[in-house]
Structures are given as structure tokens and as C-alpha cells.
Amino acid sequence: MEYHFITAIWGDRFIDLLLRVMLPNQMTEGNLGAFVPPRRARYKIYTTERDAARIREAPALGRLAAIMPVEVIAVPGIGETPGHHAAYDDMTRCHQLGIMAAEAVGAAMIFLPGDAIWSEGSFRRLAELAEAGRRAVLVAGIRLVLETYVDAFLARFLDPATGEAKTEARALVAHVMPHLHRLTKSYFLDSPEFISFPSHLIWPVKDHGLLLKGF
Secondary structure (H helix, E strand, O other), X not given: OEEEEEEEOOOHHHHHHHHHHHHHHHOOOOOHHHHOOOOEEEEEEEEOHHHHHHHHHOHHHHHHHOOOOEEEEEOOOOOOOOOHHHHHHHHHHHHHHHHHHHHHXXXXXXXXXXXXXXXXXXXXXXXXXXXXXXXXXXXXXXXXXXXXXXXXHHHHHEEOOOOEEOOOHHHHHHHHHHHEOHHHHXXXXXXXXXXXXXXXXXXXXXXXXXXXXXX
């Protein structure tokens, strides 16, 4: 089985996240490092012409290329129209291109959001589920406050010597608790501002964890 890691990302803020946070967090033994031979994998980044040049020149991309083949694919026309609806349309277009490329070679697809942090071993577990015959794996997530959490995450988990930002699941969940986004807090059963149509229900586990039910 071949795996395609697919991400659609552009714009200074998200490219900064990709290079400073996402790739260091993903390039660990239990995540992208679990896809070295005999597993076959490819990392595909769909972006704008401008951002493609910046990504290709980044040292983090060289470290990624040492783990698996990388393709930085410039998609004409994306990122040119402002607004959320246009951004989602552009992301859908990129995902469609990724799906067609993966289907052409019979590859399994792993879609990586442009602003997500993964605990150590998450990707290895995805491979184990796929190789056990699971056809689809859906992953629920929680939102954090970007402005406070990025620097806190890097200060706590980034190893400058290796360029990796590795964290075990329980340590990661405990660390994010002071940085929960207001939307995430509205999913808590005891929230005074409970959201009308929740995609999740969350039970706090003391001050260091969460029990989450996704819909």
C-alpha cells in the first residue's frame, strides 16, 4: 500500500505554521518516521506559486525529503479571492487534485489540516488501522487560541537540536487546556454559553484532560 499525505496551504500565516510548527511536529519517529520503507509514502503540498518558492527553500523541507519524497505543487488561481467561501473552494480544488493523483496509483490518502498538532504515534496508528482493513478513519479535534498557543507549544516541545516537536498524547492534552478556544469551551456540557448545534460534546477530566464525543 502507498500513502499520500495531502495538505492544501497558502498565505504567510499558514506557511509560517507549516514550517515552524506542523512539519517539526509531524517529522517524528511515530508520525512521518513510521512511513519509511518497507512502507511507501509521499508528501504532497498544494499551494500558490509564491508560497511554493518559500516552501522549497525552507530547511524543514530538506529534512522532510530525507524521510519520504515530497512534491510542492503550485496550483494556479488559488488564494487570489478574499473571503472564507473562496478559501474553502480553493482548498476543495486542491483536495480534488490530490484525490485524483492518489486514485491513479491506488494510494491511501491522509489529509492534513493546515493548522493541526499531532501527538506522537498518531500517524503510525493510522497506518496500522489501514493495514488492518479500515477503509476510512475520521479524527475529531479541538480548537485552540493561535495567538497564545504557538509560542507556548514551541517553548515546551521543540527540540532545537533535532528540529522535532514531539509530544505524547496525555502531555499534549494537559498542555493545551489553558489555551482552549471559545468555540471549544462552548462544547463543554457545563458551559454557560453552550452552542446550539455542537459537532462535539466534551466532558472535562479534572484540569488535565478531556473526554470527547464526536458526531
